[in-house]
Amino acid sequence: MDDFLKLQDLYSSQLIALIDLGLELKNKLKNKISHEYLKNKVMGMIFTKSSTRTRVAFETGMIQLGGNAIFLSSQDIQLGRGESIADTARVLDRYLDLIMIRTFKQSDVEDLAKFASIPVINGLTDYCHPSQVVADLMTFKEYKGNLNGKKLCYIGDGNNVANSLIVGCIKCGVAISLACPENYQPDPILIAWAKHTGNIEITDNVKVAARNADALYTDVWASMGQESESETRKKIFKDYQINNDVLKYANKDAIVLHCLPAHKGEEIAEDTFEAHAKEIFDEAENRLHAHKAIMTALFVDGFGIN
Ligand code: CP
Ligand code: NVA
Numbered sequence: 635m636d637d638f639l640k641l642q643d644l645y646s647s648q649l650i651a652l653i654d655l656g657l658e659l660k661n662k663l664k665n666k667i668s669h670e671y672l673k674n675k676v677m678g679m680i681f682t683k684s685s686t687r688t689r690v691a692f693e694t695g696m697i698q699l700g701g702n703a704i705f706l707s708s709q710d711i712q713l714g715r716g717e718s719i720a721d722t723a724r725v726l727d728r729y730l731d732l733i734m735i736r737t738f739k740q741s742d743v744e745d746l747a748k749f750a751s752i753p754v755i756n757g758l759t760d761y762c763h764p765s766q767v768v769a770d771l772m773t774f775k776e777y778k779g780n781l782n783g784k785k786l787c788y789i790g791d792g793n794n795v796a797n798s799l800i801v802g803c804i805k806c807g808v809a810i811s812l813a814c815p816e817n818y819q820p821d822p823i824l825i826a827w828a829k830h831t832g833n834i835e836i837t838d839n840v841k842v843a844a845r846n847a848d849a850l851y852t853d854v855w856a857s858m859g860q861e862s863e864s865e866t867r868k869k870i871f872k873d874y875q876i877n878n879d880v881l882k883y884a885n886k887d888a889i890v891l892h893c894l895p896a897h898k899g900e901e902i903a904e905d906t907f908e909a910h911a912k913e914i915f916d917e918a919e920n921r922l923h924a925h926k927a928i929m930t931a932l933f934v935d936g937f938g939i940n
Pocket of ligand 1: 766
């Protein structure tokens, strides 16, 4: 694999290897064991949307791996003034070893990868958020010991995070249930693939979805770029909240995950968030380790992704 653009591009074995590599790198960092696998490599990070976790985790991760990272806000580079993705790719290709991009259109990420010979990593698009889900599954595995046969329930908007969760869960043998309002369901192509490949349930009933879940997961009701829909979405999504009532339907030791940032009182009740803050912030921490695994695996043979 030359790039990390969406989880569909990975074999199950590659995704599982990435999760395990994330756990191994986390252990190395905690035990101060050197792991400078990307010494002197330079990564450019293009952001056309905001970020706290993705930016800091990729940048810190690259430094810990012995390389350097350059933050490229779209406002500061010519991409923001209309230079094409193709030309941007062909220029950055001459300077950098690796590009990470967060933007709106998945096709822009795919085009960047097409025109650049160096690896490209997707740091979120409107369609998917694959680096997030490597960290999510890593966290799920840390808490539950293994993934195969477990159940994750996603409640809320069926967009980028939900799309990647479907693919990630199915590839790791995790059953996934999703409660999403009508017209806010995940990509139908992914649903069809998941139905054919693994265990997926789609409903508009939060309690039905939560039944026997080992993890409950949610994301904001209005994603980046949808700010103008925020008030309408509050009405449509009002019953799609993780709270203590919904938790009663899940397994009693179920964990709660949230990709963050959270809008407490909307997609998750504040008391539920705080009661499960340990899991949620472990998940945020795991972005660092998971991103290091992704970057390492793109360069170092023997980590299961190349
Ligand atoms: N979860 C996530 O991607 O967070 P950021 O938007 O802060 O990067
Ligand atoms: N669905 C959210 C995820 C943020 C990490 C968004 O796209 O804004």
